[in-house]
Amino acid sequence: MTGKTSKQAMYLRMITASVARRKSRMLIALLAVVVGATILSGLVTIYYDIPRQMGMEFRNYGANMILVPADSTQGGMTRESIDEAASHIRSDELVGVSPYHYENLTINATPMVAAGTDLEAVRATSPYWYVEGAWPSKPGEVLVGLQEAETFSLKVGDKVTITYTVTGDDGRDAIEENPVEFTVSGLLDTGGSEEKYFFISQEDMESLTGKELTYNVAELSIQANAERLQEIADDISSSVPTVSPQVVKRLTTSESTVLTKLQALVLLVTIVVLALTMICVATTMTAVVTERRKEIGLRKALGASDRSIMMEFMGEGLLQGAIGGLFGAGLGFAFAQLVSTNVFNSSITFRPILVPITVLAALLVTGLACTIPVRNATNVDPALVLKGE
Amino acid sequence: MFFRMIRGMLTRQTGKMAMIAFTIALGASLATAMLAVMFDVSDKVNQELKTYGSNITVVPKESSVISDLYEVDGQADITKAYLREDELGKIKTIFWTFNIVDFAPMLDARMTVNGTEAPVVGSWFNHHLDLPTGEQLDAGITSMRSWWEIVDGRWLDEAKSGDDQRVMLGHNLAEKLGVGAGDTISIKGSASSGSYEVAGVFDAGGDEDDQLFAPLDLVQELSDTDGKLSSIEVSALTTPDDETSRQAAKDPSKLTIAQYETWYCTAYASSICYQIQEVITDSVASPVRQVADAEGAILDKTELLMVLITILALLGSALGISNLVTASVMERGQEIGLLKAIGATDRAISGLVLTEIVCVAIVGGIVGFGVGLGFAQIIGQTVFGSSIALKPMVVPLVVVLVIAVTLLGSISAIRTALRLDPVEVLHDR
Numbered sequence: 036m037t038g039k040t041s042k043q044a045m046y047l048r049m050i051t052a053s054v055a056r057r058k059s060r061m062l063i064a065l066l067a068v069v070v071g072a073t074i075l076s077g078l079v080t081i082y083y084d085i086p087r088q089m090g091m092e093f094r095n096y097g098a099n100m101i102l103v104p105a106d107s108t109q110g111g112m113t114r115e116s117i118d119e120a121a122s123h124i125r126s127d128e129l130v131g132v133s134p135y136h137y138e139n140l141t142i143n144a145t146p147m148v149a150a151g152t153d154l155e156a157v158r159a160t161s162p163y164w165y166v167e168g169a170w171p172s173k174p175g176e177v178l179v180g181l182q183e184a185e186t187f188s189l190k191v192g193d194k195v196t197i198t199y200t201v202t203g204d205d206g207r208d209a210i211e212e213n214p215v216e217f218t219v220s221g222l223l224d225t226g227g228s229e230e231k232y233f234f235i236s237q238e239d240m241e242s243l244t245g246k247e248l249t250y251n252v253a254e255l256s257i258q259a260n261a262e263r264l265q266e267i268a269d270d271i272s273s274s275v276p277t278v279s280p281q282v283v284k285r286l287t288t289s290e291s292t293v294l295t296k297l298q299a300l301v302l303l304v305t306i307v308v309l310a311l312t313m314i315c316v317a318t319t320m321t322a323v324v325t326e327r328r329k330e331i332g333l334r335k336a337l338g339a340s341d342r343s344i345m346m347e348f349m350g351e352g353l354l355q356g357a358i359g360g361l362f363g364a365g366l367g368f369a370f371a372q373l374v375s376t377n378v379f380n381s382s383i384t385f386r387p388i389l390v391p392i393t394v395l396a397a398l399l400v401t402g403l404a405c406t407i408p409v410r411n412a413t414n415v416d417p418a419l420v421l422k423g424e
Numbered sequence: 425m426f427f428r429m430i431r432g433m434l435t436r437q438t439g440k441m442a443m444i445a446f447t448i449a450l451g452a453s454l455a456t457a458m459l460a461v462m463f464d465v466s467d468k469v470n471q472e473l474k475t476y477g478s479n480i481t482v483v484p485k486e487s488s489v490i491s492d493l494y495e496v497d498g499q500a501d502i503t504k505a506y507l508r509e510d511e512l513g514k515i516k517t518i519f520w521t522f523n524i525v526d527f528a529p530m531l532d533a534r535m536t537v538n539g540t541e542a543p544v545v546g547s548w549f550n551h552h553l554d555l556p557t558g559e560q561l562d563a564g565i566t567s568m569r570s571w572w573e574i575v576d577g578r579w580l581d582e583a584k585s586g587d588d589q590r591v592m593l594g595h596n597l598a599e600k601l602g603v604g605a606g607d608t609i610s611i612k613g614s615a616s617s618g619s620y621e622v623a624g625v626f627d628a629g630g631d632e633d634d635q636l637f638a639p640l641d642l643v644q645e646l647s648d649t650d651g652k653l654s655s656i657e658v659s660a661l662t663t664p665d666d667e668t669s670r671q672a673a674k675d676p677s678k679l680t681i682a683q684y685e686t687w688y689c690t691a692y693a694s695s696i697c698y699q700i701q702e703v704i705t706d707s708v709a710s711p712v713r714q715v716a717d718a719e720g721a722i723l724d725k726t727e728l729l730m731v732l733i734t735i736l737a738l739l740g741s742a743l744g745i746s747n748l749v750t751a752s753v754m755e756r757g758q759e760i761g762l763l764k765a766i767g768a769t770d771r772a773i774s775g776l777v778l779t780e781i782v783c784v785a786i787v788g789g790i791v792g793f794g795v796g797l798g799f800a801q802i803i804g805q806t807v808f809g810s811s812i813a814l815k816p817m818v819v820p821l822v823v824v825l826v827i828a829v830t831l832l833g834s835i836s837a838i839r840t841a842l843r844l845d846p847v848e849v850l851h852d853r
Contacts, residue, residue: 059840060751066743070743074736074737078736081729089722089725089726092721092722093718093722095717095718096476096714096715097714162718163713163716163717164713226716227712227713227714281629284629285571285630286476288571289477292475292570293469293473293722297726299806304458304461304733307454307457307799307802308458308733308736311451312737312740315447315451315740315741315748318443319748319751321443322755326754370736374733378725378729
């Protein structure tokens with residue numbers, strides 16, 4: 036065994052023995068580091084995940100992009116062109132696409148407007164629709180806007196005959212009438228203009244009109260910020276000439292305002308909490324090291340150099356920092372996961388980069404916290420320290 | 425003797441005591457700041473969400489039944505029902521008056537603009553109101569349409585002289601008419617006509633791009649509908665709706681008296697609607713679900729998120745404080761051993777150590793509370809541009825937290841110290 040390795044072995048033994056023997060005190064210091072590291076990794080994970088998670092909540096406001104036919108004189112959009120437009124959006128960004136085909140129909144010769152749509156998709160793009168009763172689930176069921184329900188005095192469960200009139204080329208003479216009986220499955224309450232329409236499935240609309248459907252408008256709910264939305268819109272309008280995408284400015288502008296504020300809030304909170312916790316960790320470490328002045332004095336009396344004392348204490352502190360940092364990184368992720376599942380019902384992405392960052396931060400704080408008291412102690416005359424002040 | 429010992433400890437060991445006080449102050453300030461922000465965050469975010477526009481619309485009773493789909497021009501004015509302008513002020517007299525942050529009257533009409541027919545909306549822009557309560561409010565669409573982008577010219581400013589004779593155009597309409605800001609257009613209503621200057625052209629990204637917006641009085645004069653309104657948009661701070669409030673909204677008379685009072689005295693969108701209906705004759709007020717529901721979801725999530733972060737911060741500060749207190753008590757093993765050796769009872773020793781630490785904790789706690797309030801204000805000012813209102817609940821919570829944590833931290837450490845044999849401790853093990 037060479038002298039160097041035995042020296043290293045001794046150094047390691049001193050550090051580990053000190054950690055193992057002075058259990059309770061070491062535990063206190065370690066606990067402080069773990070708490071600090073947990074808060075660091077937990078809050079930073081949450082901070083980075085906020086835009087994605089909160090952005091999802093903002094989709095409750097409904098569609099933030101609409102597609103309309105590029106040339107309205109050419110009639111509506113086909114399902115293919117809508118699907119093609121939607122294919123320009125990454126699947127993890129796209130929340131839903133709901134196409135609408137509006138048609139003038141009559142009930143007992145009274146005119147009304149019905150929309151044929153993909154009712155499943157509507158539930159994703161317009162989560163705020165409040166349906167009294169049930170959503171139409173089988174053919175022959177209709178969802179009636181609250182205002183129209185009052186006009187036609189319809190209740191849930193009522194039967195209603197909806198008539199499609201095939202008109203001649205001049206659009207005036209009725210050539211043929213196609214009455215179909217529908218059951219009212221639910222009443223739609225939105226507080227907005229949707230209450231003025233009837234909603235049926237695309238298949239029902241197709242069998243009613245007897246034509247293949249083209250769509251007047253398609254609503255898209257996309258989880259993206261204002262710039263990305265504009266990018267998508269430009270992309271669609273240049274590659275799909277038949278549709279004209281429009282960003283719903285009201286939603287995007289407001290969303291970025293509010294989301295920016297929310298993220299700033301979490302950032303500031305994170306900074307304040309981190310700063311205070313790190314100082315707390317440092318004071319605890321300082322208290323634990325200060326207590327060992329006598330030991331330092333004894334070592335100095337035995338002839339240890341300031342440097343070797345410094346090295347040993349730093350080694351001890353850094354060992355605690357590393358262990359605490361590792362534990363903290365794990366616990367912090369667990370905390371972030373807990374927050375994410377409780378608040379947003381979704382899991383959080385693990386960021387491996389945070390583990391070294393947390394450990395480094397823990398090392399830095401413990402290192403700094405040890406330096407000051409150890410330096411103070413080494414500056415003191417060992418005789419004075421050993422005498423007890 | 426007891427007090428002399430404590431005084432001696434506090435004055436002689438200033439360095440050590442200062443460190444304990446400092447840590448307690450840090451923990452207390454963290455707790456104060458987080459609690460203050462947490463209790464106020466939903467109000468603050470609610471204010472921010474007002475940028476989405478109104479969450480309640482008020483329409484005349486008849487028009488909510490007769491769909492305006494069938495209204496043909498000319499005929500419309502005969503059957504159309506209106507709200508009364510003189511009742512507008514009453515909206516700010518309801519029980520939840522302070523929750524109503526903004527409102528704007530709307531009067532729709534179709535008029536001939538430069539020979540083309542176009543929808544015209546009369547409204548308030550930044551109408552200044554001096555309320556009987558002493559509150560001052562600039563209500564109108566300038567704040568309720570915050571997403572409008574002015575592409576040419578400027579917003580109408582009601583405080584500016586001459587602006588009552590100016591109008592604003594949606595950019596589609598402006599393009600169609602070939603006019604821009606500063607140009608003069610002629611508007612012909614059902615009653616009279618005149619020439620008006622275009623103050624600004626806006627891009628709203630919606631139907632409003634085809635409309636003309638003018639001051640309310642101007643539209644009333646042009647269409648001879650003096651003192652009449654077609655709808656009112658209200659922006660209110662609301663509590664997210666739950667199942668009870670939905671039931672209540674359908675038929676408030678079905679509730680028991682206790683339920684009714686709870687509902688009436690909670691700022692649900694439905695109860696605010698109900699109260700608006702009470703003061704505006706023949707009106708139907710309904711929540712705009714798109715805004716109200718999403719608002720509810722976002723508020724709930726933000727609040728829950730802040731609660732969890734606050735719990736983490738509180739746990740952190742609690743562990744920080746109790747850790748240091750434990751460490752500082754353990755350090756005094758020798759002193760405790762000496763006290764025991766000269767015959768002090770366990771009770772006397774615990775009393776002494778605890779009193780010292782609680783004294784320090786009180787000082788640290790008070791300083792920390794002040795600093796924490798400062799942190800909360802920094803957060804409020806930086807993020808929301810307004811100060812965080814301190815809820816009275818924060819004070820007892822912080823006091824209880826600091827004292828409980830300090831006592832718990834020291835008691836367990838004192839126990840350990842007392843259990844040691846004085847001979848061993850004094851001998852240095």
